[in-house]
Every structure is written in structure tokens, then in C-alpha cells.
Amino acid sequence: MTLPVPTMQAPPVAVVGLGQLGGSLAAALVAAGRTVTGWDTDPAARDAAAARGVSIGRELSGVVVLATPIPALASALEGLAVADDATITDLGSVKAPVLAELGARFGGRFVGGHPMCGTERSGHAATDPELFRGARWAVCLEPGTELPRWLRVAEVALAVGAVVVPVTAAEHDAAVAAISHVPHLLAAALAAAAADAGPLALGLAAGSFASGTRVIGSDPAFVTAMVEGNAAPTAAALAAVRAQLDRPWPALVEAGHAVLTRPVERRTLRVPLDRAALLALGRAGGTVDRRLAAFVEASLPA
Amino acid sequence: MTLPVPTMQAPPVAVVGLGQLGGSLAAALVAAGRTVTGWDTDPAARDAAAARGVSIGRELSGVVVLATPIPALASALEGLAVADDATITDLGSVKAPVLAELGARFGGRFVGGHPMCGTERSGHAATDPELFRGARWAVCLEPGTELPRWLRVAEVALAVGAVVVPVTAAEHDAAVAAISHVPHLLAAALAAAAADAGPLALGLAAGSFASGTRVIGSDPAFVTAMVEGNAAPTAAALAAVRAQLDRPWPALVEAGHAVLTRPVERRTLRVPLDRAALLALGRAGGTVDRRLAAFVEASLPA
Incomplete structure (x- = not known):
């Protein structure tokens, strides 16, 4: 899951919204050795993040992760200074509406994301730096997405132990x-x-x-x-x-049971850093497990 | 959960079918100091139960618990000797069809039961003497059920740490x-x-x-x-x-959430050993928690 040969210095990460997801991500990135700036409108959330080694501040650069609830995404950056070349991502559970909002605002600099984790608990008291370990993290590759920015977001997910599923927002x-x-x-x-x-x-x-x-x-x-x-x-x-x-109940029960007991073996493969290839991987149930120089290491149902 | 003043010697228990449920029950009753006979057509299940202190045998008396799958209930006692005054119960997950079969055969000596536990695992390798601790155990009180026999079955459930829900088979x-x-x-x-x-x-x-x-x-x-x-x-x-x-989704979500977050406080009360009173307790969400001399100690949602 670690980056074997980083092609450049890993960019700083800024996390806006330090509740369960954002607070956990910021703490996990600090633990992974990344430089992390965090912000939350709630002073208690800021204090909790600072205690985990997150720099609290309003100047955001590198990969800027919007970790607020979806209705707050549009106003999440109010009062904050975002570097012109920053890559913007989010953690929202639905992607097409967020793409419509933030894609219109940030163009190819916006890369939607959604880590498939979280619990019934919420808020900064539910922070867990291990929350993302082993989780699938959808990272959106639209026709207009700049691939180097997609990779920077994917590397944030990989850095905290998740694997990446390349998808379009609609998929x-x-x-x-x-x-x-x-x-x-x-x-x-x-x-x-x-x-x-x-x-x-x-x-x-x-x-x-x-x-x-x-x-x-x-x-x-x-x-x-x-x-x-x-x-x-x-x-x-x-x-x-x-x-x-x-459906008749016996057929329904058999079909449902077969899904839960399907084989889970996976095979490893290399996938070029190419939008079509990455999306085909995601559609086949595959994940990007590791970033290599000119391709990614991936796995698929066998 | 223990019996404070047993009005008589606790009767022996015989368990027919020593898979997950029956094997766990037999082991739990041995651990509670009860005399337990067990039988299973599978020698491996018999050996596993014997290793837990269950006497293996074909002569059954006291409370006879049929712990086979429902389709096997009708033939579960073939080749076994059941005392004429034995009380018969079962652990099946549906009660009206079992009542139709075994009630016709054993009359007022049959008391249907269903412990609300078990896991996706099955078979004697999944035996766990703690399986019933804290579980609800439905024990059926039909118009023809002999109340002293109902109490004997209820006491088996209480002896292994369950609480008893009085119900009719249809309810x-x-x-x-x-x-x-x-x-x-x-x-x-x-x-x-x-x-x-x-x-x-x-x-x-x-x-x-x-x-x-x-x-x-x-x-x-x-x-x-x-x-x-x-x-x-x-x-x-x-x-x-x-x-x-x-329903509209917001109303549906609110209603479902309210059920999961309803208050769970309970109050304790005494309920007479009377069919109508016991069934009213079950219908109100109550449980029999302890057998006393002439009544049971019960609890209800507050």
C-alpha cells in the first residue's frame, strides 16, 4: 500500500471538516508522514485534530479534501484561502450532484471521491486513523478529469490503507x-x-x-x-x-446465498495509467492497490 | 435467572439432536448442574456432547427437547424410548405447523418453544454453552397447554440464561x-x-x-x-x-430510525401463573425473567 518510488515529493493535504471522516483522514495522513493542514468551523474539532498532529490553518494547498456533509460542500471553502493549483476532492456519498457543483467551479482540478467506510457514529469524537484500512475508495475519472490530479487523490487514499476503485460519477x-x-x-x-x-x-x-x-x-x-x-x-x-x-422464495434464497458465498480469490495485474483502462478495471470489480511509475498495480476477481 | 426456591427437584432434560442449538443447550444445562441425556443420529455429534458431560442414551424422560430441523421433528423419536409422563418441547423457528404435528401426537404434554438465537454456523462444531445467555425464548401457551409443563420448559430456558416470552403459536x-x-x-x-x-x-x-x-x-x-x-x-x-x-423517504427514514432509537428502559413486575396474564405480558413486549413460587418475575418496556 506504500508508494515504492514516488515520482515527486508527495503534495501536502488539507482537510476541511474534521468530523469522523475528515478527522480520521487527517490523523491517518499524519501517521503516514504526510504534511496535513486541517480546518473545521467547530473549535472542538480543530482542537481534537491538533492533538493528533494536524496543523490548523486557513491556507490550503496540494490536495484539498472537502470532508463536510454534502449540503455544506458549496460553502465549505468560505473564508479559506485555496492555492490556485490545488487539486480539490471530496468524500461525499453521492458523486453526480457534487460533480455538477464543484466540477463547474473547479473544472479539471476537481476529482470526486468516496471512501466506502464510516460507522453509525459521527463527529470528531468518532475519529479513527485506521478507519480507511482495507476500505474501497471510489475516485472519479470523468472525461475532463486531469489524470495527474486523479493520481494525487488516489495516492491519498492509498496512503491511509484504502484501495482505489476508478469510476465515473454516474457509475x-x-x-x-x-x-x-x-x-x-x-x-x-x-x-x-x-x-x-x-x-x-x-x-x-x-x-x-x-x-x-x-x-x-x-x-x-x-x-x-x-x-x-x-x-x-x-x-x-x-x-x-x-x-x-x-421471485419464488426458493429461487430468491438460492440467488442471494450464491452472491454471499461467491469465490473471493483475486488476481493481481498491472494496468496502464489510462482512463479507459482504469475505468474498465473498476467496472470489473477491480481495485488499484499500489501506484507504480507508469502504471498501477491492481487486483480483480479471479 | 436461577431458581430461588425450587418447588420440586428440577426434572431431567433429554435433548434429541445435538447440532448447534441442541448441542449448545445440552452443554449449557450440564454447566447449570442439570442431569442431561442426549441423542443424535450422528456419532460425531454424540461424541462431542459426551465430551461436554452429556449422558448419551435412548431413554428419555423429564423435559424432552426435540432439537432437530423441523422436517425431521416427526421422526426424531424413532428408535427412542420416551417416558409416558415426559413433557415434549422443540426449538423450531415456526410454531403453528409444529403444534399441528406434535400437539396432535402428545396433546397437553407438548409445549412448543423457540429460542431467538443461533448464528449462520450450524452443526455440533458450532456448539456454544453461552449461546442462550440473554436471548429471548418463546414458549407457547395454547388453550390446551398444561401450565405446570409450560413452567418446566420455561425453567429449562431460564436455566441457560435466556428469558421467556409467553406466546401462542399463531402470535x-x-x-x-x-x-x-x-x-x-x-x-x-x-x-x-x-x-x-x-x-x-x-x-x-x-x-x-x-x-x-x-x-x-x-x-x-x-x-x-x-x-x-x-x-x-x-x-x-x-x-x-x-x-x-x-412511503415518502424522509417519513420512512424517520420512522425506521425512531424504532431503533426507542427507549429501552424496562420495569420489573410480578405476574401470576395464569395463562391470560402471561400471554398479556408477551404481547406487551415483556419477558419472564425468573420463576418464583406462585408467580414469575417479569419485565416490560417501561
Whole structure:
């Protein structure tokens, strides 16, 4: 996961928003030896980050990571000074709307990102420098994305132990609708229906109910913003789940079980630093695991 | 959880089927000082139970616990000698069909039961004497159930650290459809739909997908038997979930979140040893926590 032969000095990183994700990222980058500046409107979050070795300041350069909730992204840089050549990325759970907003503002300097981690906890008290270890981190490669900037963002993800999934914003949003946003709606529906069934049902609830509803323990404002911010892909993915529920139960159970028990072996390969090749890797379920000089080391389902 | 003033010598317990549930129960009862006989058609399961202090034998008396899969319940006692006054119970995940089968055969001597625990693992290698600690254990009180026998079964559950939920078979089946059987179908539909969405979606899958699909890792034959064995209540509960999914997302998310974050304080009370009072307790989300002389100590949502 480390960079064997950096082709240049790793750029500084600036993290705006030092809650669970941003605070964890800043702390993890400090631990990885990177120079990190952080900012948060909450003094307590700034103090917590400073205690982990983050330089607190308003002058941002290198890779600027916007780690605020999506509704706050547009105003996240107010009052802050961003270097003209900085690369801008974010950690938002939906990518097309963020691309529309920040891509229009920063052009090819904006590279959307989304680490697939986080817990029901939030805020700077939930900071964990190990949060990203082993996580998949989607990094968006649009037609207008400058590839060297994409690589700088990918290297930030690799530096904290994540692996990188190259995607377009549209591909990302359809995928996370299926594997993240719809699960939140299913969890809510399962919990609400069980409550309607009465106290006896909730009194008997055990492991399968706990697993099936866990994610709706998250802040409802956050969940609602997430699903409504990705409304069309989420509606399509929800329709796909409902169609599955129309199948005969034995076939449905077999199909679902087969997905969970599919082989997980992966093979390693080298992929050139080329947009089409990288996106093909992501579409095939692959990940960029390491940056090499003129290509990346990647892995794919075998 | 212990019996403060046993009104009589605790009866012996016989466990037929020494897989995960039966093997764990037999081992837990041995650890609690009870006299336990066990039987399984698999010699390896018998040997594993014997190593935990279970007497292996074919002569069963006291409380006879049928811990086989539901399709094997009808033939579980073939070749075994059951005392005429034995109380028969089972651990099956659906109760009305088992009541129809075993109630017809054993009359008031049969008391259906269902401990709300177990994991995706199965077989005697998954035995854990602590499996039942803190679990809810539904024990069925039908109009024809002999209350002293119901108490004997309840005391077996209490002896291994579970709390008892008094229910009718029909109430149980409706409740577990909502909190256990439907979650298995939702997990299958979520997994199958994500697989249809392609390798990128599965490649990005993280915590919410893992939680939402976990239970479909169980043996599909077991899951199919479970949902098909409780078909009408499961279909009704699934329709209730689908109706929830028709709600506007903000309201749905709020409602689901409220269920997961509802207050969990409970109050303790004494409930007479009376069928109507015990069933009212179960319907209110209460549990029998301890057997006292002429009543039980119970708890309810506050």
C-alpha cells in the first residue's frame, strides 16, 4: 500500500471538516508522514485534530479534501484561502450532484471521491486513523478529469490503507444506490413494519432483525440527504430489489446465498495509467492497490 | 435467572439432536448442574456432547427437547424410548405447523418453544454453552397447554440464561415473520439485485451491504424451509414492508430510525401463573425473567 518510488515529493493535504471522516483522514495522513493542514468551523474539532498532529490553518494547498456533509460542500471553502493549483476532492456519498457543483467551479482540478467506510457514529469524537484500512475508495475519472490530479487523490487514499476503485460519477451513484442507499431504505422499512406488528415482535427481535436494521441507526437527516441526493439511481435500485421479491422464495434464497458465498480469490495485474483502462478495471470489480511509475498495480476477481 | 426456591427437584432434560442449538443447550444445562441425556443420529455429534458431560442414551424422560430441523421433528423419536409422563418441547423457528404435528401426537404434554438465537454456523462444531445467555425464548401457551409443563420448559430456558416470552403459536409465527423471516428474504433480494447491478457494485460493497445481507449466508435449504414453513405470516409481513417502501423517504427514514432509537428502559413486575396474564405480558413486549413460587418475575418496556 506504500508508494515504492514516488515520482515527486508527495503534495501536502488539507482537510476541511474534521468530523469522523475528515478527522480520521487527517490523523491517518499524519501517521503516514504526510504534511496535513486541517480546518473545521467547530473549535472542538480543530482542537481534537491538533492533538493528533494536524496543523490548523486557513491556507490550503496540494490536495484539498472537502470532508463536510454534502449540503455544506458549496460553502465549505468560505473564508479559506485555496492555492490556485490545488487539486480539490471530496468524500461525499453521492458523486453526480457534487460533480455538477464543484466540477463547474473547479473544472479539471476537481476529482470526486468516496471512501466506502464510516460507522453509525459521527463527529470528531468518532475519529479513527485506521478507519480507511482495507476500505474501497471510489475516485472519479470523468472525461475532463486531469489524470495527474486523479493520481494525487488516489495516492491519498492509498496512503491511509484504502484501495482505489476508478469510476465515473454516474457509475458510482448507480452502484452505491444498490449497495448502500437501498439498504438504508430496506432497514427503515423493516424496522417500521416490525414496530407496526407490535411489542411482541420487537420483543422477540434478535440477530437477523438487528443486522437488517443496523444502518438506520444513523442520523436520519444524513440518511435522507443521502437517498434524496441520489434519488433516481436509488429509485431504480429499489425497483430492482422489489422485482427480486416477486421471485419464488426458493429461487430468491438460492440467488442471494450464491452472491454471499461467491469465490473471493483475486488476481493481481498491472494496468496502464489510462482512463479507459482504469475505468474498465473498476467496472470489473477491480481495485488499484499500489501506484507504480507508469502504471498501477491492481487486483480483480479471479 | 436461577431458581430461588425450587418447588420440586428440577426434572431431567433429554435433548434429541445435538447440532448447534441442541448441542449448545445440552452443554449449557450440564454447566447449570442439570442431569442431561442426549441423542443424535450422528456419532460425531454424540461424541462431542459426551465430551461436554452429556449422558448419551435412548431413554428419555423429564423435559424432552426435540432439537432437530423441523422436517425431521416427526421422526426424531424413532428408535427412542420416551417416558409416558415426559413433557415434549422443540426449538423450531415456526410454531403453528409444529403444534399441528406434535400437539396432535402428545396433546397437553407438548409445549412448543423457540429460542431467538443461533448464528449462520450450524452443526455440533458450532456448539456454544453461552449461546442462550440473554436471548429471548418463546414458549407457547395454547388453550390446551398444561401450565405446570409450560413452567418446566420455561425453567429449562431460564436455566441457560435466556428469558421467556409467553406466546401462542399463531402470535409467535406472525412476530417472527416480521423480525426474522422477512429479513432473510430482504437480504436475499438485496444481494441478488446488487449482483445484477454488476461487479462494480459488489466491488464497492461495504458495511451497509454486509449488514443487510448477512443472514442470507445461512444454508439456503434451511432458510427456504423456514420461510415456506411460515408462508402465510411471512407473505403478510413482506407485504407490510413493501407498503412501508411506498412511503415518502424522509417519513420512512424517520420512522425506521425512531424504532431503533426507542427507549429501552424496562420495569420489573410480578405476574401470576395464569395463562391470560402471561400471554398479556408477551404481547406487551415483556419477558419472564425468573420463576418464583406462585408467580414469575417479569419485565416490560417501561
